[in-house]
Amino acid sequence: MNPQGERWTTDQVLALAPDEASRKAGGRLAAPGPWSETGADGGAVWGQCKGSGKKPYQAVVDIKGPAFKCSCPSRKFPCKHALGLLLLWAGEERTVAAGEPPQWADEWLAGRRERAERSAGAPSGGGAPSRAPADPEAARRRAERRMQRIGAGATELEQRLEDLLHSGLASADRADGRGSWDETAARMVDAQAPGLAARVRELGSVVASGPDWPARLLEECALLHLLDQGFLGIERLPAPLAATVRSRVGLTTEAADLLTGPDAATVRDRWLVLAQQDSEDGKLTTRRIFLRGERTGRMALHLSFGAANHPLDLALPPGLVLDADLAYYPGARPLRAALGERHAPAAPGPVPPGCGVDAALAAYGDALRDDPWLDSWPVVLADVTPVPGRDGAGWQLADADGESALPLDPRCLGRTGLWQLAAISGGAPITVFGECGHRGFLPLTAWDPTPVSL
Incomplete structure (x- = not known):
């Protein structure tokens, strides 16, 4: 048995x-030259990297988290030293030898273990904080x-939508429209309905945003009206749909x-990690980790949030498998889940x-039937080939038989990920x-054959 545990691939790092x-x-x-006192055991990798100063930077990675610690002043997380250390470890087996962590690394690892034990909701650890x-x-x-x-905010928003329809959608394109x-979004925030506020802001972004914007505005207004009415009559809804409505307006569990x-x-x-994606809005970092159960085949989405430029506790690169408990948030089509015991x-x-x-379109359709406000549904496509659309209209993912094709989401056009996808395929079928969703496939x-983030 490898005393250092299963090694990651370069792409996972x-x-x-x-x-x-x-x-x-x-x-x-990712070369031995700048490193000294490197080592690894079943759950951690550590080493000292020569920098511009006299004292080398001390870097340690908790593989089980993963979590990172480095004495350098970088605000990026993980920093280049932690990445270089992991890439060195992921290379040839003899480059980073097995051993016992030095005191500076052991103190940090022990502190993480103590905090995990204090916050564990169950004696075996890994549960929710008490x-x-x-x-x-x-x-x-x-x-x-x-x-x-x-309820008061939803009622006010219904009046706003009714006024808009009476005056005509063209009135939304006034100078003061935005x-x-x-x-109105600020009023929904005051009403403690952040979900309604987010959808109102989306309405404002649709106005005068391109061809056929009135039609798209009408569609979004209809979905917002449906959500308002669902909340105002929530006591008459089936329990799963009522839970979906609560989450859509911003009530959380x-x-x-x-x-x-x-x-x-x-x-x-x-749970196989399918993707990890971070996004920032200037103040908040949101991390989305998609998982798929090996036995159940169920999809799951783990969300975590943190201040911009600050590390998030959970990082899981694609391609890893996690033997763990998940608890799904309630809803008509559960997807978001909390991570329990590992x-x-x-x-x-x-x-x-x-x-x-x-089958991917059918899966999205089934999910949309249960949750009308759903933008997309996670799917794994097998044996598909990225090909240009007819007459140069975007790109598509075509089945091996060429009879069915799914357009790529316009948001990915022009991104390096599209060209990565085409290069990985090389004209041959791949797994993606x-x-x-309604915009296409993102x-x-x-x-x-190892995972590559796009």
């Missing part, structure tokens, strides 16, 4: 890089007040309640099984994971 510059800088450090007992009556009153505020939508509450229900499986360290996994274009990961 590079998938953790925060940007292209970090990938290149980490690659330049919380102080709450006053049930006070919590009930707060929940009632918030429901009333959201400011009016921003003001605590992860601790999902994992350890009285109605907790977890699903244990070997039963083994993450290890490299196989290429996921996939489906054809017709992404999101299938590719996130391709296998060649």
